[in-house]
Amino acid sequence: MSAVALLLAPAVITAPVLAPSVAYAQGAEVRYIVNDTAITSYDIDRRVALLKLMGRKGNLREIANQEMVDQTLRLQEIARLRVGANDQMVNQAYGQFAQSNKLSTAQMDQILSQAGVTRDHFKTFIRTQMGWGRVLQSRQQSSKRLSEQEVVAKILQQGGRKPSATEYTLQQFIFVIPASERGRTLGKRKAEAQAMRSRFNGCENSHALAKTQLDVTVRDLGRFLSPQLPPEWKTDIEKIRARGATAVKETERGVEFVVVCSTREVSDDYVAQLVFQSEQKADTNADKLSEEVMAELRKKARIVKR
The missing domain is CATH 1.10.4030.10 (Porin chaperone SurA, peptide-binding domain)
Incomplete structure (x- = not known):
């Protein structure tokens, strides 16, 4: 051993x-x-x-x-x-x-x-x-939030140019699986989610599409700037373009995927603050924190x- x-x-x-x-x-x-x-x-x-x-x-x-x-x-x-x-x-x-x-x-x-x-x-x-x-x-994020003055200083350091970020409008498809049925129906529900994902053709049709299948919920998540994307979905979302869907994932609720309804580039003071914040280095003494x-x-x- x-x-x-x-x-x-x-x-x-x-x-x-x-x-x-x-x-x-x-x-x-x-x-x-x-x-x-x-x-x-x-x-x-x-x-x-x-x-x-x-x-x-x-x-x-x-x-x-x-x-x-x-x-x-x-x-x-x-x-x-x-x-x-x-x-x-x-x-x-x-x-x-x-x-x-x-x-x-x-x-x-x-x-x-x-x-x-x-x-x-x-x-x-x-x-x-x-x-x-x-x-x-x-x-770390809550303790290192940049002030407006710090953001202005960083913008001036970059020659007065504000950074931009992609804004995503998102929806989430949730194929609900009761805990008591998870072992028996997980595979079937994943296949159903994959099939619906392949038929997705725009967020304006999402709710109607969900009604074709039992126990499917569509959540309108709203708008997210790239630094604000949920960590568990961030990488998948950033890989796809507008009107695309992430891979199907198993979650505590069942199986899910996220769709991107639209994207646009945004540049303003708030975006600058978020971008600079996300670029800050992690605390080098993580053990101390x-x-x-x-x-x-x-x-x-x-x-x-x-």
């Missing part, structure tokens, strides 16, 4: 930045209560096993205790801000992680099971990292050790 640990250690540390389900295994005891969420001895044992696989040193039991408390606080903040990764994103990151270590997902499952980590615990670890990255990004936010969460939290 030591060879596997060496293989996984660097990849785990650099895995993409993924709400724990509390596992009440037989004989598990509650060790902590964090804002009414229980952390059990089973959860902590799984984290100890993960730390071993990562090659961490020191008192792994104490490190695992702290990490599980922190993970619970992070997941609660992710849920509060509604910036969590959906199952499709988590599964994709898990698959990419396995592939980066030249493993199939089945082999990855087996290694994690044999090591005592389990696939579910590792996926929760990934889900937390992904969501926490979005929490920090949100904090993370610890500052964690300190705030710990101070406000009710943490009871059993």
Whole structure:
């Protein structure tokens, strides 16, 4: 197993930045209560096993205790801000992680099971990292918002030329799948979404098109400047032109795709502020920001050790 640990250690540390389900295994005891969420001895044992696989040193039991408390606080903040990764994103990151270590997902499952980590615990670890990255990004954006004077200064630095941005008018098709029917109907609904996507011929006909299929909702999302596009759709949207549709994605609601009704180039003071804001470099000391936010969460939290 030591060879596997060496293989996984660097990849785990650099895995993409993924709400724990509390596992009440037989004989598990509650060790902590964090804002009414229980952390059990089973959860902590799984984290100890993960730390071993990562090659961490020191008192792994104490490190695992702290990490599980922190993970619970992070997941609660992710849920509060509604910036969590959906199952499709988590599964994709898990698959990419396995592939980066030249493993199939089945082999990855087996290694994690044999090591005592389990696939579910590792996926929760990934889900937390992904969501926490979005929490920090949100904090950076709110703390680094440029003033009008700073925007004017940047425009003058560029010779008085204001930057432009693409404005998108968007709609969203949602093929609803009840949670109780997801496993049975997901494939069928994806095929239906693909078929409707291929028949899309303009937003003026979207609502009529949706009525040809049961349990399909069309949402008029309105206008978005390119820096404001939803992160989970941004790359796909920017690849297509007006009157085009993104690929179909699995989401918590079912399966969805977004269509671009129209685009136009816009240049004004507000656009300048958004563009300059989006161009700002990320905080080079992300660890410091993370610890500052964690300190705030710990101070406000009710943490009871059993």
